Amino acid sequence: MVSKKVTIKNPTGLHLRPAGILCNEAIKYQSKVTFGYCGGTANAKSVLSVLGACIKCGDEIELICEGIDEQEALDGLTGAIDDGLGE
Known part of the structure; x- marks a missing residue:
């Protein structure tokens, strides 16, 4: 298991578009990603789970x-995340 703390930089947080980009990136890997x-x-592979976290800038x-x-x-x-998740 590996982990790292990161700060969300998107001005509107993890709303639908960046949440989708995060999930699409997580799905590329076999590892469990949370x-x-x-x-x-x-669960970083679930858009609903990411949206439910209500992560803000x-x-x-x-x-x-x-x-x-x-x-x-x-x-x-x-x-x-460092690249801004498409924003």
């Missing part, structure tokens, strides 16, 4: 990847 936030844990989440390609998944997701 993130912890103030209030719980969300400036919120910090902890990406958690567990599986065969966990480091690759963590690097890919961190890069996507």
Whole structure:
């Protein structure tokens, strides 16, 4: 298992479009991909789970990847978030 804390930079947080981009990135990997936030844990491969987390700009989440390609998944997701998830 690997994990890393990242801050969401999107001005409107993880609304539908960036949540979809995050999920599409997570689905590329075989590893289980979740993130912890103030209030719980969300499945990064589920748009509804990501939206339900209500992550806003400036919120910090902890990406958690567990599986065969966990480091690759963590690097890919961190890069996507750092790049603004399409915004």
